[in-house]
Amino acid sequence: MPNSPTLFPAGHRPRVALTRRLPEEVERRMAELFDLAPRGEDTRLKPGEMVALMQASDVLVPTVTDRIDAAMMADAGDRLRLIANYGAGIDHIDVEAARARGIAVTNTPGVMTEDTADMALALILAVARRIPEGLAEMQAGNWNGWSPTALLGRRIGGRQLGILGMGRIGQAVARRARAFGMSVHYHNRRRLRPEIEEELGATWWDSLDRMLGHVDIVSVNAPHTPSTYHLLNARRLKLMKPTSVVVNTSRGEVIDENALTRMLRAGEIAGAGLDVFERGHEINPRLRALPNVVLLPHMGSATVEGRLEMGEKAIINIRTWADGHRPPDLVLPSML
Structure with missing residues (x-):
């Protein structure tokens, strides 16, 4: 300069x-x-x-x-x-x-920290509680009244949230998750200071593979760099539970979108909430057609x-x- x-x-x-x-x-x-x-x-x-x-x-x-x-x-x-x-x-x-x-x-x-963290929680709720499916039913005029078995989602309180990338936004997501009664886990290049971990009630995993197999929901908050490209690749996605959910509000390139789409279609992952995509605004049509996926047009900071x-x-x-x-x-x- x-x-x-x-x-x-x-x-x-x-x-x-x-x-x-x-x-x-x-x-x-x-x-x-x-x-x-x-x-x-x-x-x-x-x-x-x-x-x-x-x-x-x-x-x-x-x-x-x-x-x-x-x-x-x-x-x-x-x-x-x-x-x-x-x-x-x-x-x-x-x-x-x-x-x-x-x-x-x-x-x-x-x-954009607080706004993006709000959107991450909104996507978690939308996928877990099947909100877009309920909205579509109402807008189509197909609702015939309450039913004990209709549109059953999953409670997020008591579930294990794994945060990939614990910077400003990841920490803001953790604070919100605790308010909803979730247990917070995280994987990051560097471990947080003990006082921050205590404040967030967060458990650090040095192994991303092990964390993915343990948690119920994964929130991606990592930037796109050469080292994070396809960090959630096909092998790692297969480590997740069939009942798990993936939410991404950071960069689409962090996830192998084709692998994620295949697993969502096969029921190997329960659902996904995506605000960003690997190829920008070009969305995989197979991904768009899935009922267990919530797609947003990069609204996290909007x-x-x-x-x-x-x-x-x-x-x-x-x-x-x-x-x-x-x-x-x-x-x-x-x-x-």
């Missing part, structure tokens, strides 16, 4: 380009502070369009839907100096390539409050960088 007091002369505002439409309040604030290039349509940019935007901007504000690789940055020229990601995940950005070209990368961590806080963090990162200082949410390769 440059150490100069400011990167721009007095009166000059950095050119900031958006790749998607952001909430009106966020765009208005950015336009007040920067030379903003907003999007007219909320559509995904093609690679060539993205490169052209990078060539004409000091700062790019992408989202999780934008793939920014080394080749694109090599074609972008020398003007771009900051990628201020609107979101916490940065697996869609080649951070190493950006660093090599002198491009800083920032993100917006922390603001609250008004969360989106505004993401925008505020992005603005702070841009302003701090433009003033010649280290942005508070600078992403380093060692953090990946």
Whole structure:
């Protein structure tokens, strides 16, 4: 990062380009502070369009839907100096390539923690209690009244929850799970401090394989990195109980989606709640057809409050960088 007091002369505002439409309040604030290039349509940019935007901007504000690789940055020229990601995940950005070209990368961590944890619990309840099936029956006008054996789900109180990835969101899920009477287990790269384990009532498993065979529900809260790609592969999914449920609100690539689909169809896993998918918005049609699966369109962080806080963090990162200082949410390769 440059150490100069400011990167721009007095009166000059950095050119900031958006790749998607952001909430009106966020765009208005950015336009007040920067030379903003907003999007007219909320559509995904093609690679060539993205490169052209990078060539004409000091700062790019992408989202999780934008793939920014080394080749694109090599074609972008020398003007771009900051990628201020609107979101916490940065697996869609080649951070190493950006660093090599002198491009800083920032993100917006922390603001989506509570919202995503809420969605994880919502998916657990929706799958365990078969809420979408009941909703579909009501909307179709097929309900003929209460029955002792209709749409029987599973109680979540007293069940064993296994959390894969015990960062901010994983810990927030654990707090909610305890309030519902669940026992909390977790697997993480590093064990939590004893006082945090005690607060969460969480049991650490150094072996993911052993934890998967023990728990009733698995909540995936791990980022997508080379080491977590297909972490829940076919072999590991087979270790789970036939009555178990998988919920994923982090990154679709962590689960082998084809293997999960086969096991759900065969009744080897009882159900799944997925807010993210291995191939983005391209959903396996076999997965979509299953009655024991709840699919959501990446809604985990979709609250008004969360989106505004993401925008505020992005603005702070841009302003701090433009003033010649280290942005508070600078992403380093060692953090990946």
